[in-house]
Amino acid sequence: MPKLLDTIDSPDDLKKISPAALEELAAELRQEIIKTVTVTGGHLASNLGVVELTIALHRVFDSPRDKIVWDVGHQSYVHKLLTGRKDRFDTLRQYGGISGYTCRDESEYDPFGAGHASTSISAAMGMVVARDLAGEDYNVVAVIGDGAITAGISFEALNQAGHLGSRFFVILNDNGMSISPTVGALAKLLSRVRLNRPVRRVEKRSKKILAAFSWGRKLAEFGEFLVDRFKGLVIPTPLWEALGFTYIGPIDGHSIRDMEYFLTQVKNTSTKPTLIHVVTTKGKGYSQAEDNAVYFHGVSAIGGGSNGVNTYSEIFAQTTLRLAREEPKLVVITPAMPEGNCLNIVEAEFPNRVFDVGICEQHAVTFAAGLATQGYIPVVAIYSTFLQRAFDQIIHDVCLQDLPVVFAIDRGGIVGDDGKTHQGTFDISYLTLIPNMVVAAPKDENELQHLLYTAVKSGRPMAVRYPRGPGLGVPLDAALHEIPLGKGEVVREGSDVAIIALGASVSPSIEAAQRLARKGIDTTVVNARFAKPLDKDLITNLAGRVKNIVTVEENVLNGGFGESVIKLLENSGLYDTRVRNIGIPDEFVEHGTQSVLRARYGLDADGITRQVVEMLSAKKEDFLLKNKDKARTTQ
Template sequence: MSNLPDTPLLDTVPTPVELRKLAPDQLRQLADELRAEMISAVSVTGGHLGAGLGVVELTVALHYVFDTPRDRLIWDVGHQAYPHKILTGRRDRIRTLRQGGGLSGFTKRSESEYDPFGAAHSSTSISAALGFAIANKLAGQPGKAIAVIGDGAMSAGMAYEAMNNAKPAGNRLVVILNDNDMSIAPPVGGLSAYLARLISSQEYIGLRNLAKRVTRRLPRPFQNAAARAEEYARGMATGGTLFEELGFYYVGPIDGHNLEHLIPVLENVRDSDEGPVLVHVVTQKGKGYGPAEASADKYHGVQKFDVVSGKQATAPAGPPSYTGVFAKALTAEAERDPTICAITAAMPSGTGLDKFEARFPDRTFDVGIAEQHAVTFAAGLAAQGMRPFCAIYSTFLQRAYDQVVHDVAIQNLPVRFAIDRAGLVGADGATHAGSFDIAYLATLPNMVVMAAADEVELVHMVHTCALYDDGPIALRYPRGNGVGLDLPAVPERLEIGRGRVVRQGKTVAIMSLGTRLHEALIAADRLEAQGLSTSVIDLRFAKPLDEELIRKTLAAHEVAVTIEEGAVGGLGAHVLTLASDLGLIDAGLKLRTLRLPDTFQDHDKPELQYAEAGLDADALVDTVLKALRKNSVGVVEGARA
């Protein structure tokens, strides 16, 4: 391909084994070629760009200094690991990133021995690295564990829980704090680099340990005073007192793009007997690519783009996104109601709350990567009379499940959960799929669970949430765009637990929850063409179920099928339970449930994922025809029974 960058040195480095054979003065060229290769690849595939560009030199230095994969290198979140993938035997597939059958956009254990721990959710790296380090210690095996964690991930309490428990790992554990927006330290220069190299050197640590041995001969108060004096002296010079208090030997800050500074410090840390160690590295998102440096937020995640201009591909004009519709509807509700406020956990643009914040900055709260706190904070607001909307991706709300149960549901507090990215999400794959929220929320007493079938229903459901004060209520909606309906000028308050008949038939009934309604209508047309009169029901609520509508529907049709964008244990399971309670199973009902398969599906285009899952019109028609052909009657739960 003519647009491939010229990479003569990178071409000779398929794995870190070859990297470690290079001379130190060759690493600058390697880093430059690695950066060019990453830019070229992501311009073709789309994906995360800025974070990976910021760690190119750090990636080269870590693989050069440490003996990976024996030394375990763990990237927090993983969206900055594209350079790591290129250097660890996956360059030939790097232009398949996030494509069906291609490389994951995150680290993945099944993909490479250089990915010892899978990631995609934040703030897990230090805990995992500590596990590797302690396991090696207990087994008497060599090898260090290196966690690379960004300062955004340091906003989550889990990182500090791990650090507080890290002391037993000793020098087997190294934490690299990738400070990529200078929220912790100011710009670094030659003096800070010199200090970092000095305090990580064997000479300094040797003198420090000698001083420790001398002070042991002094009375205890003098020992304690001397230790504190040395610790705080280094803390004042480097800014690492917090990490010292958590039991880490702090080194830094150091320029993460200067290999002449990075390499000697990492070598000192590798060979040190001191530990655990935290190395504070300051980097710049988008480093080395002008458009990304100038607008790091817009180049965090990108579509395909032109390398020269940086211009990203734009999708054809179409219906607004569900996220955008939610933001607009919530803003309209807040105009009418001063008690409405919004909470996000480090995803203001992803949830649309950046637009809400522009209108209501005092009623918008970004709590950082702290979903547990977000939920209990919302519970406190609700208990004091506010109407909080807690907008969190389905996959991230899982991190706060105890708080949903204990702090919200048990106390029956009217927290509104706006659950974005419900269902399958395409290129982000299994780690970001919203597969489980129906199952884990609809089991809870006091909880109301709704799912929008289209953008009009989403507006009505936001309004319904705003007016509902009898307990917690959840609204789920998918990634992507609506179906193109005109939004209502005046929203409708829905009756809790009431579905709607979209199409009336006599033989077959399709009961849908969420945006599979469109596929249900397509299937109904195909079934009608074969002479099968078909009803289509939008249940709207997974909890409480519209028991009267479901009972009448099951009694009046020969075959009934439920379909939902969720895992087993959701709508289908609840409808089956209701049918059993009503005695309809004994009456010979043919009931089938379609839901996500009991697997973690890999990344692909959403429409292909749903086809693979058996949640499209083809699967509905196939399920109905097979049910009608069966000689025996009964209830079956399965994807394509």
């Protein structure tokens, strides 16, 4: 039987589908998503939860003229399938394929790209003001989850929206879940609304009341009516009202009919900021995902996983648990990523010392700084890409006051399928420029344990940055020891060329050295361990002996580890050293598997070998330090 989905190339086609057939379409969309995500990996439960909401939005609004701004963008698969991307949907998150998030380059139906949470209301407000300034009349709709709305930036935008008072729609997609259950006082308030019977009655009654109205002007009072009539019940109207919004809801987010009805009313009548509270079930329609929405938030592609070797995140959590047992002042902070950082084992034993602060990276860092002022040792467990959010907090609240906050930075370097918005390729640059900060990166999971121990003992702001995925499978030392700050290690001696590698790049550099040996090239490999402070003695002595130096890092070259090495050699007067920096050029790294992307940037053993051979066979002048700008552009 032909599929309804096959007939839809744009929201206009969707509008031609009869209301009676929409449930069938919803089922087809769910099947398509499950089929694809099983192969490609991706965000499953969040997308299954917004099937009906997305259908209703595209039937009521007129995208791309009307702007629908999805927060995070991880739940935009249905939207992609309905906006001309179904034929490429099987390339989701694959190298060269469509992104797992919204992306302006990909479609005119994506008015704003995302990947990080909580930007939708701000971005949509920009569009609202642009519309008003230009004297136009399109609709702007921000769709945000109950997790993402907890971030400060969301409230900053709501605050402005209420102040300006322009016509604007915020759809709060409330499923009670972030990746883990949503935390915080707002989450408690919303869950009272979701679960409370009187609210369900309100919902039914408001529908009846609406049904009694004819379409048109009278309905303009609907929002105010609902607010007045039921104020004092558990509906959180006072909160939204105080922010200058009309509150509508809660609405059953799996009833297309209800949503079309309510959305049409507000679209036709509302003149001010309006928040439409839609209640959905994460994982809807796929019982396993409904029962375990945490696990099914994001699933790996077939064949993905760690092949039985512990991931760096797991080793981080196991070490943190050990350290928490020894050090009663140690506390752990996660901005909404307890699962990704494997913190469940720490939380199980020390529930009062693990704090999930919600999707609030800025608060996480300043909260840690506050704890540190009182003698606690906060460990901020955070992904590299999300820590970008807290740049000023690291500078102003932690480093300027030289407070001993440990940053356990997961997903440093190339992360893979999540793509441009999630690559951890900037942290070495943005952390090493800050005074007082120590920045370390372990060569393997055993060294991760020791560096975490070192960081906790250091009494300094210190970041330990490690990659996404499994460790190397090396044995773990039973006893933890401190590593002197700023001390690297020579892991292999050779006289033709020296590779100084950072973190995850050490292992492929060792492999490259073995390949180079087969070509008769004698290679030193240094595990730098610290991007700051650099091991000055080790590096300058090395440059005295070996005149060809290659640095390797999974970070952008601009402001990266390699540049610091060049600066050190220059400042030490070692101008006759030839240096080549291997790393990420000045671009955003798209999606694809980690191995494909590492190969693309020459960061795997093949690429490092090739570049060393190239360097040794190139003219000497191309790499002399005095020509360093040229050297850097020979990537």
